[in-house]
Amino acid sequence: MIPIEAVIVLGLLLFAIGFVGVVVRKNLVVMLMSLELLLNGANVILVGLGRRLDSPRGTIFAMFVIIMAVSEAAVGFALVLAYFRQKKSYDVDALDDLKG
Amino acid sequence: MITLAVFTFFAVLAVAGAVLVIVQKNVMHSVLYLAFTVLATAGVFFTLQAEYLGAIQILVYGGGIVVLYIFVIIIVNLKEVVPERRSLLPKLVLVAVPVAVGAEVAYLLLARGFPVAEAGGEGMGFETMAETLFGSYLFPFELASVLLLAVLVGAIIIARRKLIHDPD
Numbered sequence: 295m296i297p298i299e300a301v302i303v304l305g306l307l308l309f310a311i312g313f314v315g316v317v318v319r320k321n322l323v324v325m326l327m328s329l330e331l332l333l334n335g336a337n338v339i340l341v342g343l344g345r346r347l348d349s350p351r352g353t354i355f356a357m358f359v360i361i362m363a364v365s366e367a368a369v370g371f372a373l374v375l376a377y378f379r380q381k382k383s384y385d386v387d388a389l390d391d392l393k394g
Numbered sequence: 395m396i397t398l399a400v401f402t403f404f405a406v407l408a409v410a411g412a413v414l415v416i417v418q419k420n421v422m423h424s425v426l427y428l429a430f431t432v433l434a435t436a437g438v439f440f441t442l443q444a445e446y447l448g449a450i451q452i453l454v455y456g457g458g459i460v461v462l463y464i465f466v467i468i469i470v471n472l473k474e475v476v477p478e479r480r481s482l483l484p485k486l487v488l489v490a491v492p493v494a495v496g497a498e499v500a501y502l503l504l505a506r507g508f509p510v511a512e513a514g515g516e517g518m519g520f521e522t523m524a525e526t527l528f529g530s531y532l533f534p535f536e537l538a539s540v541l542l543l544a545v546l547v548g549a550i551i552i553a554r555r556k557l558i559h560d561p562d
Contacts, residue, residue, distance in 0.1 A: 296401050296442065298508050303500050304405045304438065308412055308431075310496035315416035317488045320480065323421050323467065327428050330459065331412050334435050337447075345442045348513040350523035353444045354531055360447075360454055361538045365545040367459045371466045372552035378470045379555075384421075 301342030308335030322377065322384045326370045333363045397441055404437035421467055429460040443518055 308331055315328025337356040344352015374384070381388040411431035418424040432455040439448035480488075516522055527535060 296398055298510060299503055300398075300401070300405070301442065302503055302508060304408070306496045306500055307409050308435075310492045311409070311412040311416060313492035313495075314489050317492070318480070318485055319416060321421060323463065324416065324418075324424055327415055327424055327463065330428065330455075331415065331431065334408075334432070337451075338435060338438060341439055341442050341444045341447060343510070345444065345518065346510050346513070348518060349516050350518055350526045353447050353518065353523055354527050356444070356447050357450065357527075358534060358538060360450060361542065364454060364459065365541055367462060368545050368549045369552070371462060372549040374466060375469065375553045384470070 296342070296345075298342055298346045301345075302339055305335045305337075305339035305342065308332075308338060310335075320386050322374055322386055325386070326367065326374070329366065329370075330363060333359055333366075401438060401441040404434045404441065407431075408434035408438060422464070425460060425463045425467065428463070429456060432456055432460065446520065446523065 312328045312331030312333075312335060315331060316325050319325055319328065337359050340352045340356040340359065342352070344350065344356075377389065378384065408431050411427045411434055414427040415424050415431060418427065432451060436448040436451040436456070439445075439451055516526070
């Protein structure tokens with residue numbers, strides 16, 4: 295039996311690494327990838343708790359998170375393509391047209 | 395015991411891959427490490443006896459999202475590596491915030507233990523999962539299909555090259 299603390303620490307680590315990626319990197323594609331890491335960390339915790347509670351709900355919630363992650367990736371990539379067409383760059387700093 | 399060893403193995407692989415995703419300069423390398431992390435996470439799901447979710451993770455993430463990333467990188471074909479122009483001090487502060495938050499939660503967790511309610515005893519088998527999914531969670535499930543349809547239409551509209559002037 296895997297201790298629940300180990301599962302939660304793993305999920306937290308993945309979440310923290312994804313968080314660092316989102317706030318530090320400026321490359322739009324790497325930021326989207328870090329978002330996937332964030333969602334993965336949340337999924338690990340959900341599944342671990344479902345296992346601990348001997349309930350199928352953890353898995354079901356994680357499944358909905360995956361559905362959301364797929365939607366986010368698809369729309370995110372459409373936006374990246376539109377962005378790239380406008381700016382010829384991945385860098386989020388290129389998008390400063392609304393700077394006051 | 396062996397389960398814990400396998401869990402630790404996949405957990406270390408997942409964390410190492412995740413760190414490599416965010417430190418790589420080359421985007422394509424990042425994508426490959428993301429695939430690595432995703433597959434290691436699927437291994438973690440298998441050790442947690444969520445076989446269905448592990449399979450979904452491999453199919454949807456490993457087979458779908460990672461390939462989508464690779465396609466996008468090939469389509470936009472960015473030759474030059476964008477230099478990250480953030481200086482060291484803001485970068486350190488930005489790294490420190492998530493690390494501090496994660497460390498605090500981990501400390502509280504390890505110091506006090508994680509309070510979990512008594513096991514419900516519903517079981518995690520396929521049959522139980524299917525009955526719960528199509529019983530209690532039928533409405534969110536159907537809503538997810540509407541969401542995916544909206545995403546399909548929205549992604550096509552955002553990503554297409556120019557407006558199509560339909561005579562009708």
